[in-house]
């Protein structure tokens with residue numbers, strides 16, 4: 001039996017009553033209108049309804065959520081579309097696989113305060129919200145106990161107190177969920193508090209929102225970013241070149257104009273991007289948007305995601321082919337997260 005995900009009904013700050021001014025912005029409306037029903041997605045893409053029973057069963061464990069702007073980048077009638085595969089619940093998620101667990105990274109052990117993960121020297125990761133604009137089926141935090149472990153508003157204080165009292169922490173990483181599913185006002189509230197801690201020198205934001213919902217990069221977000229008192233690193237998350245369309249390119253341009261450094265991390269996913277040519281094209285398109293590749297992660301063994309696994313030997317060969325086809329700065333580092341290790345582990349490519 002698979003435990004019900006603790007995040008199936010977590011909603012981003014998309015409902016009008018939760019906005020700062022009482023009026024929903026464009027991205028908040030788009031988020032509220034995101035596809036949440038497998039039936040609706042299958043119908044919109046003209047897919048074979050035979051996939052529905054499996055989709056509905058897996059949806060019970062971890063809800064479908066995908067903005068229309070991302071759906072529009074999928075091919076109609078193609079059940080193997082690489083973007084669709086990242087978001088459509090499938091029956092295979094319900095199979096049990098030895099070694100696939102609810103907490104593959106041992107994150108619960110690394111918590112120093114509600115929502116504050118401290119695994120690596122000098123940097124902490126703050127789980128700011130359980131909500132994401134999209135639900136990725138391979139997500140390693142599908143079963144993270146967000147209800148107890150989010151540093152959300154009244155509970156930021158405890159996490160902030162730990163950061164304040166540990167001068168070795170020089171970088172704060174806003175993560176989640178997806179921090180950009182918070183409103184600009186809530187983001188500012190958090191960074192205003194961080195700005196009062198003198199030893200914090202860098203701010204990093206881990207976000208997939210500019211890729212799946214580029215309208216999130218609006219004037220309010222630009223204003224928040226450009227007023228931050230530190231060098232800012234935005235680590236985006238795109239897995240396939242088809243995710244990069246004109247709207248994403250223009251969102252990245254606006255993010256860059258705030259002075260932020262833009263990086264991308266991908267997850268190596270069977271049936272989505274386990275191909276050196278696809279990954280090479282992703283790197284080229286990202287660079288066209290001013291984004292440098294950072295990590296190519298091996299899948300974390302989270303329950304429900306085994307069908308996305310690419311074994312390490314194949315991953316190393318793909319990484320080798322990728323390295324052989326691109327300039328060094330367009331090659332992401334193949335890495336795996338290993339429980340208890342002092343950094344993410346780099347994995348050597350096997351050259352062709």
Ligand SMILES: *Cc1c(COP(=O)(O)O)cnc(C)c1O
Nearest residue numbers: 117118119120123124125173344
């Ligand atoms: C991935 C991760 C980081 C960041 O690691 P980098 O190698 O600096 O990108 C920090 N904290 C936690 C808990 C992480 O999982």
Ligand code: SF4
Nearest residue numbers: 132135136139177208
């Ligand atoms: S956006 Fe990131 S945190 Fe959110 S579901 Fe996807 S992989 Fe998980």
